[in-house]
Amino acid sequence: xxxxxxxxxxxxxxxxxxxxxxxxxxxxxxxxxxxxxxxxxxxxxxxxxxxxxxxxxxxxxxxxxxxxxxxxxxxxxxxxxxxxxxxxxxxxxxxxxxxxxxxxxxxxxxxx
Amino acid sequence: xxxxxxxxxxxxxxxxxxxxxxxxxxxxxxxxxxxxxxxxxxxxxxxxxxxxxxxxxxxxxxxxxxxxxxxxxxxxxxxxxxxxxxxxxxxxxxxxxxxxxxxxxxxxxxxxxxxx
Numbered sequence: 001x002x003x004x005x006x007x008x009x010x011x012x013x014x015x016x017x018x019x020x021x022x023x024x025x026x027x028x029x030x031x032x033x034x035x036x037x038x039x040x041x042x043x044x045x046x047x048x049x050x051x052x053x054x055x056x057x058x059x060x061x062x063x064x065x066x067x068x069x070x071x072x073x074x075x076x077x078x079x080x081x082x083x084x085x086x087x088x089x090x091x092x093x094x095x096x097x098x099x100x101x102x103x104x105x106x107x108x109x110x111x112x
Numbered sequence: 113x114x115x116x117x118x119x120x121x122x123x124x125x126x127x128x129x130x131x132x133x134x135x136x137x138x139x140x141x142x143x144x145x146x147x148x149x150x151x152x153x154x155x156x157x158x159x160x161x162x163x164x165x166x167x168x169x170x171x172x173x174x175x176x177x178x179x180x181x182x183x184x185x186x187x188x189x190x191x192x193x194x195x196x197x198x199x200x201x202x203x204x205x206x207x208x209x210x211x212x213x214x215x216x217x218x219x220x221x222x223x224x225x226x227x228x
Contacts, residue, residue, distance in 0.1 A: 041224075042222075043116075043219035043220050044203070044217075046217060049216050089155070100145075100217065101157075102154055102155040
């Protein structure tokens with residue numbers, strides 16, 4: 001059974017810091033991995049989608065990497081800003097079930 | 113495009129009442145998903161449709177839950193009778209592909225349900 005874990009559960013950093021959010025999954029048989037952002041009381045916004053054949057994706061200050069063999073992904077946020085404060089979730093699509101399985105998320109606070 | 117539209121945004125009801133949540137996916141998207149989010153269990157997939165056909169409803173918790181997609185632009189999730197443990201945020205998402213294995217998911221803003 002595919003399980004997705006995100007560590008840490010919460011993170012607080014000063015503005016301007018570069019930071020890394022971690023995601024691990026137990027079954028390497030995946031189609032893709034997505035990183036989402038969720039603001040309080042809001043839905044999820046897709047940030048980056050990495051197909052299983054890819055190693056990384058970049059969008060602006062965000063860079064996501066994927067190491068399928070070790071079951072790990074990282075989301076790198078450069079020069080963090082208070083507006084980056086949100087919960088970040090990663091999710092993998094299992095090749096066995098076709099279902100998108102979510103981690104519990106990392107809640108990020110960037111202090112001015 | 114307005115994105116995935118869900119209604120109502122908030123609903124407070126009493127135990128035993130019927131609840132109907134509605135979703136309008138992004139036009140042209142082939143897949144529609146219903147998720148439930150709670151603090152304890154995070155995001156759970158309840159059911160998903162491809163081209164209006166239910167593909168996997170193994171996540172639907174009980175017979176009290178049912179979902180329909182009568183056409184490509186509308187879906188409902190119904191709970192009858194509702195119970196306090198059904199209190200959660202229910203999200204609808206759509207994808208431009210017929211499965212989630214390659215397509216990006218786009219989420220609505222959710223329906224927050226409170227059952228007293």
